[in-house]
Amino acid sequence: MPNRLRFAPSPTGELHVGNARTAVFNWLFAKKYGGTLVLRIEDTDQARSDSRFEDLICRNLKWLGLDWQEGPDCGGPFGPYRQSSRTAIYARHALSLLEKGAAYRCFCSEEELGRQAREARQAGVTWKYPGTCRNLSASVVAQRLQDSHPSVIRLRVRSGKVVFQDLVHGEMKFDSAVLGDPILVRSNGMPTYNYAVVVDDGSMKISHVVRGDDHLSNTPRQVLIYEALGWPLPVFAHLSTILGPDRTRLSKRHGATSLQHFLDLGILPEALLNYLTLLGWAPGEDQDEILSLEELVASFGIERVSKSAAVFDVHKLYFFNRHYLKECEPSRAVEWASAYLRREGLLEEVNSAVRQWVGLVVEAFLPGLDHLSQISQKAPQLWSFEAEKAVRDEGVRQVLSLPGAARVVDELRNQLSHEECDVVREWSSIVRSVKAASGQKGRKLFHPIRVALTGKDSGPELDKLVPIFEGGSQLELPHRIKDCRARVDEFYSAMLSQGLIPTV
RNA sequence: GCCCUCAUCGUCUAACGGCUAGGACACCACUCUUUCAAGGUGGCGGUCGGGGUUCGAUUCCCCGUGAGGGCGCCA
Numbered sequence: 001m002p003n004r005l006r007f008a009p010s011p012t013g014e015l016h017v018g019n020a021r022t023a024v025f026n027w028l029f030a031k032k033y034g035g036t037l038v039l040r041i042e043d044t045d046q047a048r049s050d051s052r053f054e055d056l057i058c059r060n061l062k063w064l065g066l067d068w069q070e071g072p073d074c075g076g077p078f079g080p081y082r083q084s085s086r087t088a089i090y091a092r093h094a095l096s097l098l099e100k101g102a103a104y105r106c107f108c109s110e111e112e113l114g115r116q117a118r119e120a121r122q123a124g125v126t127w128k129y130p131g132t133c134r135n136l137s138a139s140v141v142a143q144r145l146q147d148s149h150p151s152v153i154r155l156r157v158r159s160g161k162v163v164f165q166d167l168v169h170g171e172m173k174f175d176s177a178v179l180g181d182p183i184l185v186r187s188n189g190m191p192t193y194n195y196a197v198v199v200d201d202g203s204m205k206i207s208h209v210v211r212g213d214d215h216l217s218n219t220p221r222q223v224l225i226y227e228a229l230g231w232p233l234p235v236f237a238h239l240s241t242i243l244g245p246d247r248t249r250l251s252k253r254h255g256a257t258s259l260q261h262f263l264d265l266g267i268l269p270e271a272l273l274n275y276l277t278l279l280g281w282a283p284g285e286d287q288d289e290i291l292s293l294e295e296l297v298a299s300f301g302i303e304r305v306s307k308s309a310a311v312f313d314v315h316k317l318y319f320f321n322r323h324y325l326k327e328c329e330p331s332r333a334v335e336w337a338s339a340y341l342r343r344e345g346l347l348e349e350v351n352s353a354v355r356q357w358v359g360l361v362v363e364a365f366l367p368g369l370d371h372l373s374q375i376s377q378k379a380p381q382l383w384s385f386e387a388e389k390a391v392r393d394e395g396v397r398q399v400l401s402l403p404g405a406a407r408v409v410d411e412l413r414n415q416l417s418h419e420e421c422d423v424v425r426e427w428s429s430i431v432r433s434v435k436a437a438s439g440q441k442g443r444k445l446f447h448p449i450r451v452a453l454t455g456k457d458s459g460p461e462l463d464k465l466v467p468i469f470e471g472g473s474q475l476e477l478p479h480r481i482k483d484c485r486a487r488v489d490e491f492y493s494a495m496l497s498q499g500l501i502p503t504v
Numbered sequence: 505g506c507c508c509u510c511a512u513c514g515u516c517u518a519a520c521g522g523c524u525a526g527g528a529c530a531c532c533a534c535u536c537u538u539u540c541a542a543g544g545u546g547g548c549g550g551u552c553g554g555g556g557u558u559c560g561a562u563u564c565c566c567c568g569u570g571a572g573g574g575c576g577c578c579a
Contacts, residue, residue, distance in 0.1 A: 010579055045579060110577060117576085126506040126575075152577060169509075178507050178575080186577040193579050217508050217574035240510075241572060249572075275516095278528085282517050289516090289528055306510095306517075309572060313515050316529045322542085367542040399539090446538025458540035 003035030014258035039071030102228035128180030266372025387494035390455030
């Protein structure tokens with residue numbers, strides 16, 4: 001029998017990393033052991049479902065690098081793949097259960113049952129459906145239906161143990177005595193979740209149900225529905241929950257949790273995929289944790305999946321992202337970075353000259369970035385050079401108090417003042433000349449140069465910044481970038497006005 | 505309240521019942537460097553508590569404790 005896996009999100013919001021991880025494990029399972037992955041949209045909650053989210057979820061999954069063989073977008077032999085278009089199927093099977101006597105109609109009112117449940121809870125007693133309508137005679141049922149008395153369809157739960165196999169937890173055994181007869185079909189004719197999944201998984205011939213362990217307690221109920229339908233049980237694999245740093249279920253209040261959010265942040269999909277896989281799974285003794293898509297598939301094994309809940313640690317995600325950012329094709333980072341800079345209004349038209357220049361910017365700032373959107377915090381310093389303000393900065397002042405600092409700035413200004421000098425090409429010889437003329441070397445040489453050029457006491461390497469300043473000053477940008485000469489001149493004047501240049 | 509699940513450094517995890525409980529992230533220190541990063545080297549740090557079984561328990565069993573989930577005409 002071929003392996004058939006499924007991922008079944010509800011289109012009620014953006015795809016959460018917890019659900020994405022479930023999708024990843026399903027996908028890995030299908031790739032590793034060979035199998036078909038089915039995407040099914042669980043949109044029976046009409047009030048909260050929105051096709052906009054369905055579209056977004058699909059796009060985000062593809063962005064992560066996942067693919068599926070059957071689904072609402074690509075069709076397949078077991079469709080339709082949206083629960084909202086499967087109501088006839090649910091109704092048909094419900095009818096057959098009714099005929100078999102495996103299910104029955106219940107006319108108890110929602111209010112009455114709700115009242116009982118509340119009272120029981122207050123009294124501290126466990127409540128389950130008492131089975132009032134379990135054994136109504138056929139004529140009574142017919143009469144009430146005739147009177148259009150509203151009714152639901154309930155499963156007739158058998159007594160005894162319920163057993164199923166779970167690849168993560170092993171054999172699971174439950175006593176059906178704690179279960180009340182669950183509702184299969186609501187009074188409005190819509191199926192309940194537990195019933196719809198079973199009908200879908202069964203009729204789509206799903207062989208392995210890999211999902212979150214929040215469904216573990218519902219599984220016995222579902223197993224009984226499989227039994228009633230006379231269908232073979234799939235093998236289950238219940239994945240542990242992902243928690244926030246406070247050890248509660250990861251949710252919106254923990255901040256960034258959706259795939260779309262990480263995409264916007266400038267997290268590379270391969271980094272997120274690698275991290276998500278490592279949440280609740282480890283490749284084994286002494287194996288590197290940095291794993292490509294192919295390596296992940298090769299070393300994955302469902303039997304190594306952890307049973308305990310895992311805390312989502314954004315620092316480790318950033319670690320992977322830094323790694324993949326350094327490895328990634330430069331053009332990819334440049335495209336992405338350009339988008340961020342355009343959003344900040346720092347770029348307009350991105351032609352090939354601009355693109356080349358952004359390449360330099362990315363190369364200069366990349367080593368310090370956790371995620372690419374940080375470029376929009378770092379890069380603006382290329383534009384915002386204010387010498388007057390800079391010389392009042394404490395860090396800068398400290399640099400300028402180094403012996404010979406003023407001399408270095410003065411010499412640098414002299415060197416840059418030659419009309420026909422190509423600053424980028426001659427940068428190292430300019431530095432050499434400043435060094436010779438000022439008699440300074442090491443930090444006493446480079447530090448003053450840095451502050452005069454950038455107005456800051458730290459930042460990317462000067463060798464990388466100089467081409468960025470010079471190149472940037474030649475480009476048609478929304479805001480002009482000052483070249484080295486303008487910077488040093490300005491800085492020198494500011495020093496003069498602050499009395500930082502000793503008069504000789 | 506009842507039912508279910510889970511429990512190794514701060515976090516993610518590894519360890520046929522048997523080496524000094526291993527690795528990764530984070531953190532700290534050192535190193536490299538013109539600075540901040542990045543890189544390199546090293547360090548700190550853990551088997552939830554109590555009972556058993558055993559020559560020997562992180563591992564098996566029981567009892568606590570803690571955490572998460574389920575008990576809906578939500579998914």
